[in-house]
Amino acid sequence: xxxxxxxxxxPYLFLLPALLFMATFTLYPLVSVGYLSFTExxxxxxAQPVGLAxxxxxxxxxxxxxxxxxxxxxxxxxxxIIVSAITLAIIVNRPLLGIGVFRALYYIPxxxxxxxxxxxxxxxFDGSGGxxxxxxxxxxxxxxxxxxxxxxxxxxxxxxxxxxxxGVGYYMVVFLAGLQSIxxxxxxxxxxxxxxxxxxxxxISVPGLxxxxxxxxxxxxxxxxxxxDEIYVLTNGTGGILNSGSTMVFYLWKQAFxxxxxxxxxAIAMVLLVITLTFSIINVRMLERGEG
Amino acid sequence: xxxxxxxxxxxxxxxxxxxxVACGGAAPxxxxxxxxxxxxxxxxxxxxxxxxxQVVVTPTPGPNPEAVMEVEExxxxxxWTFFLSPTFDEYIQSTIARFNEAYPGVTVxxxxxxxxxxxxxxxxxxxxxxxxxxxxxxxxxxEFAQNDQLLSMSEVLPPAVQAQYFADLFNQTNVGGxxxxxxxxxxxDAYLANTDVLENAGYTMDDLPTTFDEQKQxxxxxxxxxxxxxxxxMQTGNLLQTMAYEGNVEVMNADGTAFTFDSPEAVQWLxxxxxxxxxxxxxxxxxxxxxxxDRIGLERFTAAQMPFYxxxxxxxxxxxxxxxxxxxYLALAPRAIGRSGALxxxxxxxxxxxxxxxxxxAAALAAFFSNPQSMLEFSKxxxxxxxTPASYEDPFFTQQPVAIEDQIRPLAEGxxxxxxxxxxxxxRPAEVNDIVRQAIEGAIFGGADPQTVLSDAVxxxxxxxx
Numbered sequence: 001x002x003x004x005x006x007x008x009x010x011p012y013l014f015l016l017p018a019l020l021f022m023a024t025f026t027l028y029p030l031v032s033v034g035y036l037s038f039t040e041x042x043x044x045x046x047a048q049p050v051g052l053a054x055x056x057x058x059x060x061x062x063x064x065x066x067x068x069x070x071x072x073x074x075x076x077x078x079x080x081i082i083v084s085a086i087t088l089a090i091i092v093n094r095p096l097l098g099i100g101v102f103r104a105l106y107y108i109p110x111x112x113x114x115x116x117x118x119x120x121x122x123x124x125f126d127g128s129g130g131x132x133x134x135x136x137x138x139x140x141x142x143x144x145x146x147x148x149x150x151x152x153x154x155x156x157x158x159x160x161x162x163x164x165x166x167g168v169g170y171y172m173v174v175f176l177a178g179l180q181s182i183x184x185x186x187x188x189x190x191x192x193x194x195x196x197x198x199x200x201x202x203x204i205s206v207p208g209l210x211x212x213x214x215x216x217x218x219x220x221x222x223x224x225x226x227x228x229d230e231i232y233v234l235t236n237g238t239g240g241i242l243n244s245g246s247t248m249v250f251y252l253w254k255q256a257f258x259x260x261x262x263x264x265x266x267a268i269a270m271v272l273l274v275i276t277l278t279f280s281i282i283n284v285r286m287l288e289r290g291e292g
Numbered sequence: 293x294x295x296x297x298x299x300x301x302x303x304x305x306x307x308x309x310x311x312x313v314a315c316g317g318a319a320p321x322x323x324x325x326x327x328x329x330x331x332x333x334x335x336x337x338x339x340x341x342x343x344x345x346q347v348v349v350t351p352t353p354g355p356n357p358e359a360v361m362e363v364e365e366x367x368x369x370x371x372w373t374f375f376l377s378p379t380f381d382e383y384i385q386s387t388i389a390r391f392n393e394a395y396p397g398v399t400v401x402x403x404x405x406x407x408x409x410x411x412x413x414x415x416x417x418x419x420x421x422x423x424x425x426x427x428x429x430x431x432x433x434x435e436f437a438q439n440d441q442l443l444s445m446s447e448v449l450p451p452a453v454q455a456q457y458f459a460d461l462f463n464q465t466n467v468g469g470x471x472x473x474x475x476x477x478x479x480x481d482a483y484l485a486n487t488d489v490l491e492n493a494g495y496t497m498d499d500l501p502t503t504f505d506e507q508k509q510x511x512x513x514x515x516x517x518x519x520x521x522x523x524x525x526m527q528t529g530n531l532l533q534t535m536a537y538e539g540n541v542e543v544m545n546a547d548g549t550a551f552t553f554d555s556p557e558a559v560q561w562l563x564x565x566x567x568x569x570x571x572x573x574x575x576x577x578x579x580x581x582x583x584x585x586d587r588i589g590l591e592r593f594t595a596a597q598m599p600f601y602x603x604x605x606x607x608x609x610x611x612x613x614x615x616x617x618x619x620x621y622l623a624l625a626p627r628a629i630g631r632s633g634a635l636x637x638x639x640x641x642x643x644x645x646x647x648x649x650x651x652x653x654a655a656a657l658a659a660f661f662s663n664p665q666s667m668l669e670f671s672k673x674x675x676x677x678x679x680t681p682a683s684y685e686d687p688f689f690t691q692q693p694v695a696i697e698d699q700i701r702p703l704a705e706g707x708x709x710x711x712x713x714x715x716x717x718x719x720r721p722a723e724v725n726d727i728v729r730q731a732i733e734g735a736i737f738g739g740a741d742p743q744t745v746l747s748d749a750v751x752x753x754x755x756x757x758x
Binding site: 042043045127128129152237238242243 | 417418597
């Protein structure tokens, strides 16, 4: 083997393990799902080709459109998380006694399992003895308990609150790292110029955190589009009354594993792929611009 | 004779003397030296005489009475159970040991599966490495049978073995007119009542409803008297079942070509629940709670937030664990019978995979675990009931019960013998169930007209089978 050929092959050999891994665990499933989306398949019997029937069914499926709408609604979590996490990061970025304890406390939900959190939140919003109802009743704001999780209007907001609560600690750490890289001189200068606390952070912290904000926006919005655990646990695997909490991934799961419509679920997965891919491209562009 | 008497007298004297010596203990130091004693000794000489005689040989044991069918020699059978380990490890292992005595040539590999059993079994069937014998809730049988994944027990089991079960239980999963399961342990859904809550509202156990119509009125009246709603719950895994039993609804036409669950009976049944919900007389978050979430209802019951809860007596232990003080206020009563007059089976089944290499050995194992002896032994461990009439001949089922969870036991045979499936074979059951669920949710929680939602649901369901 000539030296030229060897030097050309060497990089590919280094890439080979990763390529094999990706081909097995990403490319092959992707191609399989693409193929299955054109079939009727229930796991127990061989897949039967049905052409575009699954995609045609999507157009007339009200629950699919509701799930799509819910997934996009879920993106509202992203700005809430960003604002909450920046606020928390600013609060804990102070040399106060015991501040490390607070940082750890805010981070605990991140490392707590979604199922445990879901059960705790179910209890919080329980209609018979839940603390939220208890507080509302004792404050005289309601006359009888609200059975939150049987009210279609409440399912998605509760799941979104839970996602925010679970994620804010993680993003707080990201912003905390960002804050600590902003030179202290800038804050001194702002103070000399007469800025109050809010102005100081608005004009220095927030611009200084721009790369982190873009990063968090990308990551949290993609997570929001893929949300599943919260919905599954809060609604006991039903998607909520009248599918009120059903999101794209939840609906995909329900079709594939509850109703055994693997072909149809694959079609939903392909639509989700297109959406997340488009979203990712936009986000990556934003990220590049942010870094630039 | 006289000689015999004198020998016996001598032996008696000897023993008497020995007892006196033994009872005397140590002699005190101040005592006089012991007098010489006369000790009578008896010597027994055993003579062994070899006698030639005809030896009676016990005949080789006949076939084990529990070996009821021919099986493949050297078979290895994998058996999956559902949520039985570790509580019932000893029972399963001892039953397998008995099976090995009956069928010495068959090896059984037992594994217990838990919450993911349905998915695991489905995947194993698709992957071609399914277990030979599986314990599944009876409601799951139809899906696997309709997809040609199960062995027909009507064909593989000898008629005498089929006859060991209550006929309505053996035939409860009707797929193409054959049975694809053997009924294993049964449950009895009963009213688990809180006598304290009842008495506080001026009610007694005798006031509990006995029919579906009485149940509606009871819940409305009880809520008005006490402000405490009833804890009613539908069979969410098979809502058409609830509709058929409670509302006497014909869910499909006679030839099974179209759904008909938008009839006046169905509308009336749904309207009953709408009325109860609007009156606040039922816990609205329990009514469509998944079957697997029985604990939530039990917790609510344990906290005295309902007069009764429809559940199996085997779950009373959860109430006792959650609130031991409540145990003394518990009582069981038969649940209300629906307008159909029939009782739905609440059962576990054992199925055999179509792909098994040893169909006879696998079927023999299924039949063995559900035979009268195995069922009886299982019933003694936990409040479940046999699917085999012969088990009830044991005094265990006729004794007066002591524990509250056993109160149903003397009535069990009568209840189990009445349980039968009144539903036809439902095509695409999971999807149809989802459609029915949406309709029920629409009426109860969405305020939609019951007739409209049911008619829409029938249209959608019929669209699936056309």
